[in-house]
């Protein structure tokens with residue numbers, strides 16, 4: 001089905017928010033699920049987490065960072081434009097229950113996918129601590145939204161331009177795990193793979209169960225192709241249907257990072273091609 | 285023409301693109317009969333009183349009937365004759381294994397070569413399409429019954445076409461963004477041009493079938509929710525789309541693909557036209573394809589067209605046991621695909637960046653027959669050897685995707701998670717739910733999926749009209 005863009009907002013230099021008209025998906029989606037979209041006939045199918053939804057209005061929110069051709073193209077669309085295809089909700093919903101104290105960690109644009117999980121954890125009656133981070137102050141997104149669904153929040157920047165100076169994993173260890181005055185029952189982390197890996201290294205040390213949401217390369221996202229496969233606990237799993245959330249202590253992050261780089265050269269070629277076309281005013 | 289003269293006409297060869305040229309393009313390999321050639325071939329049919337060929341056809345096309353019309357030059361009428369029992373002649377004329385179905389039964393084959401039934405079927409379907417004379421049959425009065433079809437492969441398309449012509453309100457829900465199932469995502473352009481599938485799908489739309497692409501049943505709505513929305517019956521034709529791997533070391537290395545991914549990137553996403561299309565694919569120089577069926581042949585021939593220097597087809601049994609159509613093996617060899625028979629991979633070797641660089645194999649020999657009646661391949665001790673490759677495509681079969689089964693309580697499945705359905709009606713363990721095609725039989729053929737669809741359509745009609 002196609003989907004019309006009803007709202008658009010730029011959240012930081014490279015991060016955009018779109019509100020889409022998608023009543024069927026808005027009604028069904030749960031925290032942790034994603035959509036796959038295709039902008040035009042020649043386009044790729046790209047997966048993006050459902051950052052928020054309003055079943056009454058029939059709308060979905062997606063938040064994405066421009067990293068290549070498809071996301072650049074997406075950021076250039078305006079209110080009133082339509083996506084050619086939108087399919088979802090895909091993936092398994094987050095397992096949400098009241099377990100006590102939950103730390104929700106989002107790195108970079110990973111704050112967007114961790115937001116609906118945080119909201120669901122809070123609604124289930126958990127004590128929610130959020131840690132969100134980015135390279136610098138200007139790249140921090142959704143601070144107010146996260147604050148609204150958290151009991152405590154820490155904001156970190158790698159360069160110290162705002163909040164805690166350092167990585168989210170360091171903040172978690174220093175402020176909570178080392179102090180040990182609050183028992184953490186679960187950590188949930190979404191962000192760049194190196195961040196999730198660093199965070200899992202820390203939580204493993206303190207025996208804190210940790211769920212990560214993986215962003216492997218996908219094609220169909222229905223379990224049909226295996227492009228998204230990862231190794232978890234020594235077994236091959238498909239992120240699109242078995243995930244996207246997995247036990248972070250069991251994930252083979254090295255393999256995931258390698259697999260995300262399969263098309264590096266072609267992605268660059270495609271993006272350069274797109275930029276040149278745009279400069280020459282030909283569209284893409 | 286006298287019978288004696290008819291018997292003298294040799295089987296008309298199919299003109300094809302030259303192997304050296306076609307191995308680097310994605311255009312269709314066989315070029316098709318001309319009207320003159322088709323007429324000559326049609327005259328070879330001796331119009332048996334009891335045509336055995338029809339018995340060999342899973343949907344019982346009136347073969348002598350349509351061939352007689354070709355001989356008379358009534359090509360459009362011939363196409364319509366086929367369409368009475370087979371809604372997709374342009375597809376079936378290209379991909380059906382006629383050599384083991386209708387043509388193997390042809391009496392002309394006993395002394396010489398059988399009539400080229402498949403080529404004739406393809407000819408009339410193409411002729412009708414090119415002439416723009418595709419007729420839209422008049423549809424009987426509307427019944428007011430709503431039927432949901434899950435999956436737009438050959439089984440779903442057949443059910444839809446039949447039911448809409450009986451006057452029902454038919455909607456197909458398809459997970460992908462394009463309709464056609466394996467016909468669009470699996471079988472390559474050079475064997476089945478996508479424009480043909482699109483025109484067949486278009487024909488159904490003209491008949492009144494609604495097609496909702498990008499709708500995954502089990503996710504956006506369950507089967508029970510479809511009933512709650514007012515559908516009177518549901519047909520499940522979700523295919524066998526779960527890729528199998530061998531679970532050997534190195535299978536997740538970069539450059540190792542399932543055939544489903546490789547073919548989906550190339551066919552559905554048109555990666556062979558990158559960067560005009562955005563989806564990339566690894567264009568390997570030394571490619572190993574694992575398997576011996578049609579899917580393996582399609583993968584190997586795709587790899588060659590994407591620019592490989594060497595494509596090795598690695599199959600653990602011998603040529604006799606290869607499940608691929610003989611014609612496809614022949615085409616592949618003509619294009620330079622190197623067959624490594626009685627060979628089985630045991631692991632993939634990678635570099636520090638996680639890319640596959642080699643494949644380690646064992647040589648095999650044939651032992652005692654196994655359950656399938658084929659002689660079981662057994663490894664020869666100490667025969668390990670390594671071949672350098674930069675791309676691997678694993679084409680060793682497919683299983684059932686659990687999305688619908690796991691969200692439909694009361695739907696019985698067998699031990700491989702295929703849906704259990706009555707062979708004659710497609711009836712499942714759930715009232716009002718019917719199933720057919722690969723999701724019932726396991727990976728089979730286009731025509732069998734269509735045959736199952738036809739039977740299910742009749743049963744669905746009976747069911748909804750008696751409600």
Ligand SMILES: Cc1cc2nc3c(=O)[nH]c(=O)nc-3n(C[C@H](O)[C@H](O)[C@H](O)COP(=O)(O)OP(=O)(O)OC[C@H]3O[C@@H](n4cnc5c(N)ncnc54)[C@H](O)[C@@H]3O)c2cc1C
Pocket residue numbers: 034044045046047048049050063064065066067068069070071072109112113214215216217218219244260261264267268271
């Ligand atoms: C379940 C899931 C949820 C995601 N949610 C979000 C989100 O909420 N916000 C967000 O900004 N990003 C999200 N992503 C990542 C997003 O899909 C990619 O950034 C996007 O596909 C990049 O496309 P591109 O053409 O702009 O860049 P490219 O130049 O094509 O790629 C840049 C990098 O993105 C990754 N990528 C490329 N193609 C795909 C693909 N088809 N599927 C997945 N990853 C790919 C690769 O690692 C690649 O190196 C999610 C990914 C997954 C799997």
Ligand SMILES: Cc1cc2nc3c(=O)[nH]c(=O)nc-3n(C[C@H](O)[C@H](O)[C@H](O)COP(=O)(O)OP(=O)(O)OC[C@H]3O[C@@H](n4cnc5c(N)ncnc54)[C@H](O)[C@@H]3O)c2cc1C
Pocket residue numbers: 379380381434435436437438439440457458459460464465466467470471472499500501502521522523524525547578579582685687688720721722723727728729730731733
């Ligand atoms: C590469 C390849 C080559 C082949 N070559 C030949 C050949 O030469 N000759 C021949 O006769 N046969 C061939 N086959 C086999 C043949 O294509 C299949 O037997 C046939 O397509 C099965 O038809 P089907 O309708 O059961 O399912 P499929 O064609 O598999 O279609 C199923 C459809 O259902 C959709 N679907 C699945 N789950 C859902 C869901 N939950 N919600 C909505 N939609 C869903 C899928 O996306 C798909 O589009 C080949 C198969 C492959 C893979």
Ligand code: FES
Pocket residue numbers: 217218219220221222223224225226227228229238239240241
């Ligand atoms: S993306 Fe194809 S199986 Fe997961």
